[in-house]
Amino acid sequence: MSNLLFDALFRAGAREALAIEAHERRFSYGDLRSETARIARTLADLGVAPGGRVLVQIEKSAAGLLLYLACVRAGAVIVPLNPAYTLAELAYFIADAEPALIVCDPARQDGVAAIAGAATIETLDRTGEGSLIERVRTATAEFQTVGRGAADLAAICYTSGTTGRSKGAMLSHRALTSNAETLTALWRFTANDRLIHALPIYHVHGLFVAVNIALMAGAAMIFQPRFDADAVIDAMPRATALMGVPTFYTRLLASPRLTRDCAQSMRVFISGSAALLASTHVQWAQRTGQAILERYGMTETGMNTSNPYDGPRVAGAVGQPLPGVDLRIAPEIDGETGEAVSAGQIGVVEVRGPNLFSGYWRAPDKTAQAFTADGWFKTGDLGYFDEDGYLRLVGRGSDLIITGGLNVYPAEVEDAIDAVAGVVESAVIGLPHADFGEAVTALVVAGTPGATEQAIRSALETRLAGFKRPRAILFVPELPRNAMGKVVKAALRRAHAKLYAETAADEPA
Numbered sequence: 001m002s003n004l005l006f007d008a009l010f011r012a013g014a015r016e017a018l019a020i021e022a023h024e025r026r027f028s029y030g031d032l033r034s035e036t037a038r039i040a041r042t043l044a045d046l047g048v049a050p051g052g053r054v055l056v057q058i059e060k061s062a063a064g065l066l067l068y069l070a071c072v073r074a075g076a077v078i079v080p081l082n083p084a085y086t087l088a089e090l091a092y093f094i095a096d097a098e099p100a101l102i103v104c105d106p107a108r109q110d111g112v113a114a115i116a117g118a119a120t121i122e123t124l125d126r127t128g129e130g131s132l133i134e135r136v137r138t139a140t141a142e143f144q145t146v147g148r149g150a151a152d153l154a155a156i157c158y159t160s161g162t163t164g165r166s167k168g169a170m171l172s173h174r175a176l177t178s179n180a181e182t183l184t185a186l187w188r189f190t191a192n193d194r195l196i197h198a199l200p201i202y203h204v205h206g207l208f209v210a211v212n213i214a215l216m217a218g219a220a221m222i223f224q225p226r227f228d229a230d231a232v233i234d235a236m237p238r239a240t241a242l243m244g245v246p247t248f249y250t251r252l253l254a255s256p257r258l259t260r261d262c263a264q265s266m267r268v269f270i271s272g273s274a275a276l277l278a279s280t281h282v283q284w285a286q287r288t289g290q291a292i293l294e295r296y297g298m299t300e301t302g303m304n305t306s307n308p309y310d311g312p313r314v315a316g317a318v319g320q321p322l323p324g325v326d327l328r329i330a331p332e333i334d335g336e337t338g339e340a341v342s343a344g345q346i347g348v349v350e351v352r353g354p355n356l357f358s359g360y361w362r363a364p365d366k367t368a369q370a371f372t373a374d375g376w377f378k379t380g381d382l383g384y385f386d387e388d389g390y391l392r393l394v395g396r397g398s399d400l401i402i403t404g405g406l407n408v409y410p411a412e413v414e415d416a417i418d419a420v421a422g423v424v425e426s427a428v429i430g431l432p433h434a435d436f437g438e439a440v441t442a443l444v445v446a447g448t449p450g451a452t453e454q455a456i457r458s459a460l461e462t463r464l465a466g467f468k469r470p471r472a473i474l475f476v477p478e479l480p481r482n483a484m485g486k487v488v489k490a491a492l493r494r495a496h497a498k499l500y501a502e503t504a505a506d507e508p509a
Helices: 004-009 029-045 062-073 087-097 106-113 131-137 173-186 204-217 229-238 246-253 278-288 364-370 410-418 453-461 489-495
Strands: 018-021 026-028 053-057 077-080 101-104 120-123 153-159 167-172 194-197 220-223 241-244 268-271 293-298 302-306 326-330 347-352 377-385 391-396 401-403 406-408 423-433 437-446 472-475
Touching (some): 004 062, 004 173, 004 204, 018 029, 026 029, 029 062, 029 131, 053 087, 062 077, 106 120, 167 173, 173 204, 173 302, 194 229, 204 220, 204 241, 204 293, 229 246, 241 246, 246 268, 246 278, 406 410, 410 423, 410 437
Parallel strands (some): 053 077, 101 120, 194 220, 194 241, 241 268, 268 293
Antiparallel strands (some): 018 026, 293 302, 326 347, 401 406
16 A cells, blocks of 8 residues: 555655755755655654654754654654743643654653653754664664555644634645645746755644655755754755745845845745735845745645746735635624625635645544534635635634744733733734734733733743744733623724834844
């Protein structure tokens, strides 16, 4: 039996061709085959059976990427997590996913051991060293790839979603394979491409879009440990493509080194994970002579729409539905959606296609709530189709914040702030920010002088990952409420919409 995703990832790459150029070493496609066999053999020896979960919370490295590929090859289900999550946050994911194996940074091993339950723990650091690799070095390169079909799970990715605690979106071999194959063709990736990979690999964008597309095309990745504007510009003369979030492009624009000359070998710049400001789109075209290609997707669906490779890439629009993906705009009535609305009318974006996730891990009720009676996934995003058939997003039906391409659910941040002594209540909102797309912002009602900004920030350091912590904390005498007593966050967003525009001069470059 074939392994749908693994076979697709290694179909095009010539054995001797370069696959990954990392700081520590270069890997050919032949190297990837032999190394992933050793890692897959090690996973099996550690008790990871087909369908078993491998929870990974590590810094980005080439070894971490090989671990993902080995999980696919071994028929395991990878659960990638942001390394910024605290141990308190990690405990929830471990309890929910019940992994057979946890791979963490060596510095966190003792803390993880206290919450790991029955899971085995191995380590891997940012240099690609750790107990896991020590085991791999003595493993055989002989491994029979485990058969996996379309419906089998390849990954569980946790998303804040629209309500409550993070939910594990189950991503099948079919969902990941179909989406990457479509995008490889749509964005014209071939074995001649060299992709600058500066994204994290705990996120759908960096792992299942950038990596999967590059490998399916037989292309090479210039694998950078993190985004650094100078490093990206240094790589451009020998690269052809860059995938990034809006923050990448605003920071590159801030560099005087970004010119048409340095970008002349690049054929495509792709942006996603958060809304790209129209002004950034225009400035980029003026500086480089190229238009950014913006697309729209989410954890549960992969990519849904894209601006065209050939044709107008419209600022403020996220393009048209991908081939094979159906998308409709439906009105929301009492929490349920109805038939699609006419072009130009705003409604809830709904999606149907082979790219859809298989449901939320061990949460059948939440899965049922996420779909319409006729099988469409309700994204929670609000948008409309313009006269040219391009999708334009106008907001979200939920209060979900996307900052720098990462999801933040306000209730979690509010709970942490409200637990600080002297805080009466809080409201957390996302406000427009040129660098991050949205910035997490807290409005706080204080009951005692002890509820200071410093006290709140100190309390959040051990409770929340850095990307969830408010960029600004504003103290207000009271929060606006409607007749039912619910805080009107829309009013707060309107009142403070220009907060970061007004303070832009004070922002770091």
